[in-house]
Amino acid sequence: MKIFATTLLIIVIIAVLIAGCSQAPQPQSQTTVVPTVSVESTTLPQITVVPTPISQASVSANTISINNFAFKPQTITVKAGSIVRWENLDPVSHRIMFNDKSVSGSDVLSYSQSFSKKFDQAGSFPYYCSIHPDMTGTVIVQ
Ligand SMILES: [Cu+2]
Known part of the structure; x- marks a missing residue:
């Protein structure tokens, strides 16, 4: 009877040890998967940021910012046939009006228009600017 009880106790201890050992490696394998995914996701946005400043530089050649x-x-100063672009960067509205009234100006430009x-x-x-007449500028066409 004594031998049977000890054998049963040893079997229970071995079973607990196996269960404890088989659970332990699982969290380790899960944590090694997560960093490889986050490294890939941080690499992608860095590539897409690069082309943006190049395209802005080519667009702003004849652009006047209202700031x-x-x-x-x-x-x-631009060559005849050129397109001049005004962009309002102020949180306030502005309106471009030419001293020569036969030259058509803009509508009211709110922020970012x-x-x-x-x-x-x-x-x-x-x-x-018809709203703030102290704001003046000149376009010279050659
Ligand atoms: Cu204005």
Whole structure:
């Protein structure tokens, strides 16, 4: 009877040890999978960020930014047939109006809105903001 009880106890201990050992490696294998996934996801956005500044540089050639109640650059020189673009970066609305009333200006431009105009004839085209007349600029067409 005594031998049978000890054998049963040993079997129970072995069973507990096997169960304990078989559970332990599972969390280890799970944690090694997670870092390999996060490394791949951090590599992808770095590649997509690179082309953005290049395309912006080519677009902004004839662009005048309206920033802090000023046209930048205040005077722009372009070749006849060029398109000049104004982009409002102020949280305030602006409206481009030419000193020569026969030259059509823009509608009211709120934040992030832009206005594009093609200049076919050579000459000097001074303009201002009809909402803030102190804001002035000139487009020189050659
Ligand atoms: Cu204005």
